[in-house]
Amino acid sequence: MSDSGDTNMDANPPMETSASEPLRLVEALRSLSWECWGMLRLEDNISAHSLGLVLSTEEIETQKALLAQVQTQLLPSLDTQLADLLESLDLSASATHPNPDFHDALGITSGIHSTFQTLRSCMTFLAPPHIYDYIVPLNDDEDRGAVKTFRNQSILVDFWDVTTRLRQLLQEYDQLIHLEYHLGGNQGQDFEDNDEADEETALLKHRSEIIRLTANVRGGIKDLIRWSYCSDFQKKSECTSNEIKLHQDHLKLMRSIIPLIKLLRLFFNKITGTPRSKPEFILGNVNSKEYFILETTGQQLEDSIRQLMSFCAALPEAGREIHKKTDQIEKEIRNLGEGISRILISVSFLILPLRSGPEQPSSGSSIFKTNFQELKYALFEAQGELRDALFAYSWSYARVFLPNNP
Structure with a gap:
């Protein structure tokens, strides 16, 4: 060259x-x-x-x-x-x-x-x-x-x-x-x-x-x-309609939290729900009778979601502190997401069969693994919907509390 x-x-x-x-x-x-x-x-x-x-x-x-x-x-x-x-x-x-x-x-x-x-x-x-x-x-x-x-x-x-x-x-x-x-x-x-x-x-x-x-x-x-x-008239008209949209977005925000609670209950019910009439079984390293250990963690996570839900319910009275409030909610949602991730990783370590083991996973293990992955994606999707609802609510809230042409 x-x-x-x-x-x-x-x-x-x-x-x-x-x-x-x-x-x-x-x-x-x-x-x-x-x-x-x-x-x-x-x-x-x-x-x-x-x-x-x-x-x-x-x-x-x-x-x-x-x-x-x-x-x-x-x-x-x-x-x-x-x-x-x-x-x-x-x-x-x-x-x-x-x-x-x-x-x-x-x-x-x-x-x-x-x-x-x-x-x-x-x-x-x-x-x-x-x-x-x-x-x-x-x-x-x-x-x-x-x-x-x-x-x-x-x-x-x-x-x-x-x-x-x-x-x-x-x-x-x-x-x-x-x-x-x-x-x-x-x-x-x-x-x-x-x-x-x-x-x-x-x-x-x-x-x-x-x-x-x-x-x-x-x-x-x-x-x-x-x-x-938008013209001044359009802005005033849209601000009026935004007052209605604010209530709709607030309801959507509250409703988006509910699937998380339902999913977590379903998740832990699958872990802990071994009927007494059925014999015990083992998934990975944990006996089915020992899954109650994870139940406490699930309850704590559900309590944190309820706390977030109560916090969101009080938002309409927040006045012009909306940005401070939404910052706090984003922090709570981030902490919630980290908590869910920690639980999912812990559950996968405890329950899913280890690849290094010489034995083949049981059919029960395979079924649970499928359910585990489906619930995992569902939880992530619910978290995303919650964040979208927060943005929509914050957007509408700022619109309503901005002054019209003084």
């Missing part, structure tokens, strides 16, 4: 080790996640900008230009980039063995980072970074058109909602890459001592969650664009 092949460098980039590009992508995703976190923390930095102050004609025109850039360029670009990132990692088809293009994914992630930084700058210029200290605009606010104070504030709330979902999506990418490429650290789960089936189950769960969250974030972006174009 000629030494003068500088012109071929872009066409033939140097090959990297299989571990270096996943690690670099994780670092890029974490940097973007921190950028999202920084945006969400801006509400602690109160600014006097555009809070009912008189703006010059030039300042109003600047805001209108920024809003147009957000509507027509930045948000559509972010939507496309998220779809491209999913495709570059070959996750859109939920492939068992995806063939990711990390070089492409790194470039896309860099583009997302740049787009988000510009969006953050635009949003913080359009609206103050503290949405709860409302000041009644002066009369000249009516002349601002699409950049009235209440409109800018509502866009900021919507953008915070999209940012929260985006950060959760980035964390799922982080966990998937750590698990699939064994990067180490404390991300995801460690299956070194477990069988391959559990690791593959976790990988499929993360891939499915990434696909779901990508659709969720992109849907939020499209809603934000649509909302930003």
Whole structure:
């Protein structure tokens, strides 16, 4: 090969080790996640900008230009980039063995980072970074058109909602890459001592969650664009309808918790429900009469779900503390998910036949293993529905408690 092949460098980039590009992508995703976190923390930095102050004609025109850039360029670009990132990692088809293009994914992630930084700058210029200290605009606010104070504030709330979902999506990418490429650290789960089936189950769960969250974030972006174009009259009309939707979403949130309770009861009934009229049997290392040990753990988990349910029931009285409340609920749901995962892993170790044993698993073991896997997926699905319901409720709640045109 000629030494003068500088012109071929872009066409033939140097090959990297299989571990270096996943690690670099994780670092890029974490940097973007921190950028999202920084945006969400801006509400602690109160600014006097555009809070009912008189703006010059030039300042109003600047805001209108920024809003147009957000509507027509930045948000559509972010939507496309998220779809491209999913495709570059070959996750859109939920492939068992995806063939990711990390070089492409790194470039896309860099583009997302740049787009988000510009969006953050635009949003913080359009609206103050503290949405709860409302000041009644002066009369000249009516002349601002699409950049009235209440409109800018509502866009900021919507953008915070999209940012929260985006950060959760980035964390799922982080966990998937750590698990699939064994990067180490404390991300995801460690299956070194477990069988391959559990690791593959976790990988499929993360891939499915990434696909779901990508659709969720992109849907939020499209809603934000649509909302930003609404007239003042449409906004007022939609806010009234949102009061009804809030109650519907709250009911959906409460109902989404109930399947978790039912599934857990079913799960532990299958473990502990050996009729006295039937002889004892053994699955793996545990005798059927000893399954009551796990019953206490199941009851504790069910109690934690009931506690979460009571907490959600009190949300309508939370007033403008919605973001603090939803942060706490997300933490409780995360703890709940970790508790379910710990129980599933413990049960799989105790009950499922060990592959290293010379004996063949009994038919009873095979039947239980099938039920175990089905319940495992059902629990993960119920958790996902609970998170979706939380986002929908939070979205409607913020809509209702935002002021209309003062």
